[in-house]
Amino acid sequence: MPVLDTAALLHWPVERIAGGIAAHSQLAELERLSPERAMLVESIEMEWMSIGTGDAEDAARRTGDLPRLSEVDLEVLALAMATGQCLFTDDYSLQNVCRSLNHPFEAVSNRPSKKQWAWELRCIGCRATKQADSKDAQECRICGSPMEVKRARR
Ligand SMILES: [Zn+2]
Structure with missing residues (x-):
């Protein structure tokens, strides 16, 4: 099942x-x-x-x-x-x-992804990052610009 x-x-x-x-x-x-x-x-x-x-x-x-x-x-x-x-x-x-x-x-159709990765929030202004810990839109604590979800650089 x-x-x-x-x-x-x-x-x-x-x-x-x-x-x-x-x-x-x-x-x-x-x-x-x-x-x-x-x-x-x-x-x-x-x-x-x-x-x-x-x-x-x-x-x-x-x-x-x-x-x-x-x-x-x-x-x-x-x-x-x-x-x-x-x-x-x-x-x-x-x-x-x-x-x-x-x-x-x-997978339903494609092959499953092989690597694990993480997402983070990145400021579109100063590029500061923080952990992606919520679904809510967030603002950068440093410069106040919006933050967007990005794949974390490893
Ligand atoms: Zn910023």
């Missing part, structure tokens, strides 16, 4: 989706992306769940991926963490958090 992200629900054949675990919020997302596909997927035998995202947010904050993940992404991650099941996703940030937790994941 793998946990399936929305890309899998969109692109996989019905036989492969059957028996999978997904979040109710993904069905709403699917309805926005493709109403026909949403109707089809709704008719498939699978496990629709809802879950709090606190643990998933904590894990994503530790790797700096939190600003890159939507509420739906976080719920998919929370489902994988709570059930211990393999997560199928092409989202590099979700893969990155799974890797940091030693949680099994597989």
